[in-house]
Amino acid sequence: MTDKTALTLTINGRDHAIAVEARRTLADAIREDCGQTGTHIGCEHGICGACTVIVNGEPVRSCLMFAVQAEGKKIRTVEGLADGETLHPMQQAFMDHHGLQCGFCTPGFLMLAVGVLEREPDINDDDLLDVLSSNLCRCTGYQNIIKAVRAAAEQMRGK
């Protein structure tokens, strides 16, 4: 299993030319081969959502996708959210509403929420709760995450 394929991953608008085995997960490729360690791995079996990134506009679990499947697609990770020094409204809302403690789950929640709200800006509160319940956080008890995402949704709609 050591045959490597050369491919290019486009992460936050930047191309990364890498060579990986066919079995390498996108999460590992983003972290280890492209050095973007903001994307976290919490379970490697598709449940915790810590590894959530946005691929072609849709939030996906990068531990469930192979790197080779992401070639030619637009990948966005937490490192690409802020605009220079200015935090993305979602990041700012997490700060304002204390939506993080240890911060390990945070990149996954940010990408999940941003990905969904960009596609469905008018999503109702209950559906949003359903979406957020697909990621796990062990520190916050979720209420502040929910508040943060709702506040950011307002703001993103206002734009």
Add this chain to the structure above:
Amino acid sequence: MTAPTKFVGRSVARLEDRPLLLGKGRFAADVSFPGQWHMRVVRSTVAHGKLRGIDASAALALPGVHAVWTHKDVAHIPPIPFRLTGLKELEPYRQTVLAKDYVRYVGEPVAVVFAADQYVAEDAADLVELDIEPLAPVLDACGDTGPFDDTHATEPSVIRKGYGDVEAAFKAAHAVVTLALSTGRHSGVPMETRGAIARYDEARDILEMHGAAKVPWWNRDHIARMIGRTRANMHLLEGHVGGGFGIRGEIYPEDVLVCAAALAFNKPIKWIEDRREHLIAANHSRQQQHNVRAAIDAEGHILAIDNEFFHDNGAYMRTHAATVPDLSAAMLPGPYRVPAYRAVGHIRLTNKTPCGTYRAPGRYESTFVRERLMDAIAAKVGVDGVEIRRRNLIGKSEMPYDLHLETLGTHIVYDSGDYALLLDKTLALAGWPALQADLKKRRAAGEMVGAGVAMFVEKSGLGPSDTVRVEIKSDGKVEVVTGVASIGQGVETAMAQIAADALGVDYTSIDVVHGQTDRIDQGAGAFASRVTVMCGEATRLASVKLRDKLLRLAAELMQTEPAALDIINGEIVRRDSTGPSMTLAELAQARPGELSAEDTFLSSHMVYPYGVHVAAVKVDTDTGAVAVERYVIGYDVGKAVNPRLVESQIAGGLAQGLGGALLEEFVYDDNGEPLAVTFADYLMPTAREVPAMSILVTEDAPSPLNPMGLKGAGEGGANPVGAVLASALDDALQRPGAIVDLPVTPQRLVRLVKTPPASI
């Protein structure tokens, strides 16, 4: 001149957040070194067996594999030592870093593979063949004991605590209430799995381990000793930590193995746990069975409590040794007057994952027992649960209250508290009478709804000491170097708030250093909700000392008296607002290397916050799902440095408590095979299950044991959740005493709902 800004007591924004939000955190898996080898652990697939042989030849033949270690390679490394409550008789039951003759749980490290690549290391580990002769596993901690080895049985020790004449109290009792109760096996399960990266710097002869947490200094000393080094040539370094909850940061076999291997091979060694490993290898907790009885008088006053319990510690005694059962025994009386008390706690080993502490260790369990007992007493006497608690509460005038019990090397004396006042306040916030009326109406209409109350006393601020050094850097920034650790709880912000007020600077100008053994020689770390209390006071003391020094030095330069000066927003000014001022940076440049102070806070007693939880639930009679409709928490922390951080600690604790009460359980089959090995079978609460909650943080009983009156807040969110949900579920079922086991999974609840009360 503006008035000095006060930060303590305000919910200021966290200093920690920005890098974490930007994806610039540095968690264990983010640490890499050129040329590093990856370590993969080969784990026992058998719960109990004799280890006859290990064949690593196929693994070693795989390209990219550098080495495989088994016990003989690490035979010189002693077993992992006890950090707390280390009774002598427990020592034969300590775990070696790799299994020697026997395997005792599925997941036990048996060998380790070192390879150039993580994927190859995993492939190779799969190729290591274990020859294990299976033995009958011991899985029930309450039944007969079995053999641990040729000379030791599976009951290493029995804990006994108590006071007063229990026998006499039971003889004189109006009635006796007896219960058999159990709490399930669950654990902290932080979102970041464990990880350890060791690197040997030959030029400096320093071995460093990254991925440290919780107690880096103690671990430095003891890992060093285990592998033949000293504290002087070993450093433990903490990066960002993805949740601690008691389980992360203890010395585990893998920490020692990466350190030993980094030395042996002179290569950086990286080990990152996967989730399956985490669920079977990191500490479990909580599993206890209690047989408890209370002697009461006609009004339901407690005369005595007699409790015998069995603590399932899994396969080995790890760093916590007897800590959890000791706390269960010592903290069971809680906020009530218990004139006579006896606890007998059997520490039992079983062929399951070894155990340690998990947020509110021993108290989640014993609060469940005590509060179930209070509800049973209420039912026996025929009064409601609130009334029976009121009758038994320790009064404010009885403080400080000596419990006549000891734990963690300290005598338990409740330092301050007004339990009845907090009960009143919390019930008022919950709108208790209206809630009761509403639930009654809904029950009459066929809904299965109910409410419960639980009370508890927590402990915090374990000593014996903390030292902090505060320094003004040449750019005027303040550095606070602590001997504690950060596990995501906001320690940087809280310490910065305290230092800022004492010094007269903005809290955002303060860098708080934690978890770095190369920055300060001693540190007790972060456990037992000790950080805010111990480190907070040490920070204040050192900051006050530094402020005096700054004013003295500035007075010399400004040709005035220190008393004529003040520090406001990082600037040294004259109190009469005349003449020039001086920035801290200017002072630091004028007196280079002089602007620092160190101080130590000593404490031999813990401080005791206390709380009340109220829950209202609705049971879906078809699915057994429990919806928590209302959740109200009152918690007195003496003094809150940052109320929002306190609230979020409580909220996070509640979510974990809820998981343990309703969802989470490490289940084993009859062969000792763990069945909860992914997040699909170990169910943690999501945003759907955790209710919105009302949290009331009060400061009615500041601790008399430290000048700010602080008590720790880390564990009060989790402590009584099992207890209060059990109470609420009894009420929903209209069947007092129905809930005796946690977790109350949907399957169990459906069974209860479908079984008529008479046949239980």
